[in-house]
Ligand SMILES: Nc1ncnc2c1ncn2[C@@H]1O[C@H](COP(=O)(O)OP(=O)(O)O)[C@@H](O)[C@H]1O
């Protein structure tokens with residue numbers, strides 16, 4: 001349903017950040033997009049959601065289409081209306097506003113009062129914590145609660161595709177597990193999910209398919225369980241992250257093994 | 265609406281100074297509210313606010329006095345109603361001007377340095393002020409006399425009808441704003457004010473929010489300009505000096521903290537009351553000079569800023585880009 005092909009994105013007319021990125025999210029799937037800090041994951045999300053402008057970024061090549069319609073020229077509002085909602089990196093709740101008002105902003109593109117009400121009830125059911133704090137100022141919620149609010153806000157748009165940018169960032173393991181269950185839940189209710197994460201284990205444990213990005217490109221992709229069992233992925237993400245203080249490049253480890261795999 | 269220095273008993277004098285101060289403060293509050301709404305929603309420091317206020321006042325003199333619209337079609341209606349409708353037309357028209365100005369000069373600058381945008385509003389000030397002054401032939405034009413010389417007394421307190429109208433309209437405006445910011449559109453404006461990108465990510469059209477903020481801001485400026493130019497006591501009428509009202513309202517804006525409805529109203533009231541009090545009690549002290557009451561708001565502002573750099577009601581916030 002979401003198809004990104006050979007995408008190139010440049011910031012400030014000079015910094016080439018995505019260099020021919022391609023990926024696909026099929027209907028009903030959870031797809032994980034993994035990669036180290038600075039790989040270009042958030043930039044990919046901005047390109048999909050029409051928020052590059054805000055950052056002086058431009059798509060210089062490639063296409064993004066959603067359900068067969070090209071959307072790379074859409075502004076943010078049109079993207080949301082086409083069915084793509086997002087949970088931004090760092091949650092970005094409206095801290096001065098109440099939980100309820102935050103949720104109302106999520107329903108901006110939905111003019112149907114009954115459907116807004118249904119979504120609202122659904123969010124309250126999914127996040128009982130929020131139900132007890134409807135009138136509270138969002139800024140006073142804990143990090144985990146804010147993340148739930150950010151997810152709930154996105155669901156208010158009634159999306160067919162939900163993109164989450166590092167939802168587990170900065171959360172305690174117990175909360176990460178909760179967020180993971182929520183994502184599975186959302187997916188079961190019929191929303192496709194693109195899950196951007198650095199926490200590869202968490203993401204791959206629930207994903208159908210995964211992409212691994214490095215410096216603006218996909219360097220590896222495959223079924224989630226395959227990636228989860230892959231030695232390179234394990235080596236890269238578990239314990240061997242740094243070498244001499246510097247993050248080890250995934251490319252350094254993969255070459256010969258990858259060739260071998262192609263041959264077998 | 266300058267305080268009278270009529271000799272009265274001590275309490276009377278104080279009560280009436282307070283009443284006049286609140287009425288003057290209401291004008292400042294209207295101006296401050298408009299300024300703050302534009303600033304909060306769009307981060308633009310609008311140096312054209314005073315010019316827009318004067319334009320609003322001029323439009324009332326045009327509709328109510330010069331061409332008598334819509335009054336000419338409703339001679340059966342009382343004067344105050346005819347005048348109020350003319351004022352409504354003027355306010356709405358000023359709001360439209362505000363929205364057009366935003367669309368042409370501010371919207372294309374979204375994302376550009378705020379300093380550059382502030383400079384543009386300085387240019388706008390010049391353009392709008394010059395145009396209004398041309399329309400005024402650089403003289404004074406009356407706004408009509410909808411309220412007459414009627415004075416209402418509440419015990420020791422005497423307020424003329426224009427002052428009461430000013431206070432009444434300000435109360436209605438504040439209530440309307442409180443209601444508005446609870447509506448769907450109002451929530452979108454608040455969200456945009458807090459985090460523009462996150463608002464966009466929810467599908468909120470930031471352009472629409474900018475237009476709404478400028479429309480409301482300009483309408484409130486017009487109300488401030490109108491009430492500072494109408495009435496039987498003050499220098500009634502709109503003139504090339506009307507735009508300067510913004511300089512007198514600015515301390516109210518800063519004291520209020522640029523952040524909230526309550527802050528703008530409180531800032532306006534503090535400045536209005538202190539200005540009238542200074543005129544009433546310090547007017548006789550010759551070495552202070554005759555214009556001293558006009559300086560008082562600025563002195564108060566400086567004193568407040570020394571203690572609270574973000575104003576009495578402002579919050580120190582770390583803004584996301
Ligand atoms: N507004 C911007 N201007 C210039 N460079 C940027 C901007 N935003 C991000 N970048 C750069 O683009 C690269 C990818 O960033 P990002 O997409 O945020 O990566 P990730 O989300 O994977 O951590 C980084 O090198 C970052 O420094």
Ligand SMILES: [Mg+2]
Pocket residue numbers: 038041042043089165
């Ligand atoms: Mg990121």
